[in-house]
Amino acid sequence: MIFVRNGAVPYYQFASFLSCDFIDHAVFTRQGGVSQGAFSSLNLSSAVADEREAIAENRQRAYGSTGRSTQTLVHAHLTHGNDVLEVGARHYGTTPGQADGLISAEPGCGITMNYADCAPIFLVDPINRAIAVGHA
Structure with a gap:
């Protein structure tokens, strides 16, 4: 993996x-955010009892460091099942439902997922120009 620091938020x-x-x-990583206490510092999950304003700021910082707006992203709400949602522009800025994976072949669509104790899965299909994220 390649380490990148673009502003205050490091990523790989x-x-x-x-x-x-x-x-x-x-x-x-968990560095570069504004969350305090147990959620310090770059908490991106709304599934925990962190301040909503801190989560929003953390997401803006993180995704902004890559040149993305939170309004062009689709976020998964994990259920620990086997549902995968196909998403696109109609889902921008939302969490479209409960799923354990997101897939998109729509240009410009960003997909995001939080991982804690689950193994992340990242898939790229260069033929169909599709991307997917999931967890195990």
Whole structure:
């Protein structure tokens, strides 16, 4: 993985994904955010009892460090099941439902997922120019 620091929020990128000209990606750490206490510092999850304003600021900082707006992203609400949602522009700025994976072949659509004690899964289909995230 390649370490990147663009502003206050550090992140990592997979070297193998950098050759795909149709995706941007980032794997964030917990550094560079504004959350306090047990959620310090870059908490991106709304599923915990962190301040909503802090989560919103953390998301703006994190996604902004990659040049993305939170309004062009779709976020998964994890259920620990086997549901996968196909998403696109109609879902921008939302959490469209409960799912354990998101997939999109729509140009410009950003998909996000939080991971705690689950293993992250990142998929890229260069033929169909599709991306997916999931967890195990």
